[in-house]
Amino acid sequence: MTWRTDDIPDLSGRRAVITGVTGGLGLHTALGLARKGADLVVTARDETKASTAVDRIRRDVPGASVDVVSLDLADLDDAKRASAEVARTYDRIDILVNNAGIMIPPRSRTKDGFELQIGTNHLGHFAWTAGLWPVLDASDARVVTVSSAAHMSVGGIDLTSLTPQGSSRRYRRWQSYAESKLANLLFALELDRRAKATGSRVVSVAAHPGYASTNLTKTGPSVRGLSLPGIGIHQVSKILGQPASHGAWPLLMAATDPSLTGGEYVGPGSLGGARGRPRLVATSRTARDEDLADAVWSASEAATGVEFRV
Incomplete structure (x- = not known):
């Protein structure tokens, strides 16, 4: 049966x-x-852009409850601060x-010295979610992690990229993006797996947007300001995405x-997963490698300095 937004249940009283x-x-x-009807808590790095987004939400949904929390996922101390703030509030x-995420930037590093894509897309969210875990667990929450079909293009993760020293290999922006996803x-x-093993009622699922036209394709390739590659990719995305x-x-x-x-993993159901109504979709075999997942989890704890005990 085709899923539609009308299928979203009433979320009044839910955060x-x-x-x-x-x-x-x-x-x-x-x-x-x-x-x-959901009450929203939204995060952003840029206060001005956050204000614009909140104005848009309240214009489209009069009376919407929206709180804003400052969060820079490329700064682990800030991810820990923000999660602690949300957990207290x-x-x-x-x-x-x-x-939130970054896509195919020039070689860059986070504040803590990690390659920007793995540091922001994965490590920042790892530390952020770990900080929220007590509240998530007590709430029987649904945790959605946004991945990408790009994950299919790589057969593993260079675990040295989860260290401040980083990988010694040549930087390839698409490869690093795919590994972060x-x-x-x-x-x-x-x-x-860990939630089910411990009896937690938290539901962890993943999703990908297919080939969607967003500003990420324009700003990601440059990080700061625009670039010709970014503008080119963005224009193609506007046509095909x-x-x-x-x-x-x-x-x-x-x-x-x-x-x-x-x-589960949810993605578009048409054109090879590029677009269309959402449905359950397949992951790569590597994504379901439990030994690799355990190694990445341990490396992420070491990288972030956070013990994420489920």
Whole structure:
């Protein structure tokens, strides 16, 4: 049966926390949840962009409850501070959508010295989610981790990229992006396994947006300002990709479909997963490698200095 946003149940009285809502998938995920009555807690690095996003949400959903938390996932201390702030402020979190990310930038490092993509997309979210875990666990929350079909293009993760020294290999931006998205998927599935093993009622699922036209394709390749490659990729995405509002459908299904019990992966169902209505989709074999997932989890604890005990 085809999933539609009308299938999202009433979320009145439920709280959803979403990272990266200043545009694209995060904004449309926030809108979709707010329209069904969810109280929102949204994160952003840029205060001005956050204000613009909140204005958009409140314009489209009058009366929407939206709180903003400053979060820079490329700074582990800030990820720990922000998660501690959220855990102190709110007594429950029903939905967590780990959406924020960076895509194919020039070789760059996080504040802590990690390659920017693995550091932001995976390690930042790992530390952030670990800090929220006591509240998530007590709330029987749904945790959605946003991955990408790009994870299919790599057969593993260079674990040295999860150290400040970094990998000695030549930097290839697409490879590093794909590995960061594989790390997201490994994390989501390992979190599901650990939650089930301990009797936690947290549901961990993953989603990908397909080929969606968002500002990530324009700003990612340059990080600071625009670049000709970024502008070119963005223009192609506008022609071939589906709108960001449609790219958010898998995230919304993953966040709200009551039939999901954990360990699922949701993505577009047409054109080889590039676009269309969401459905359950396959992962790569590597993404379901439990030994690799355990190794990445341990390396992530060492990298972040956070013991993520489920």
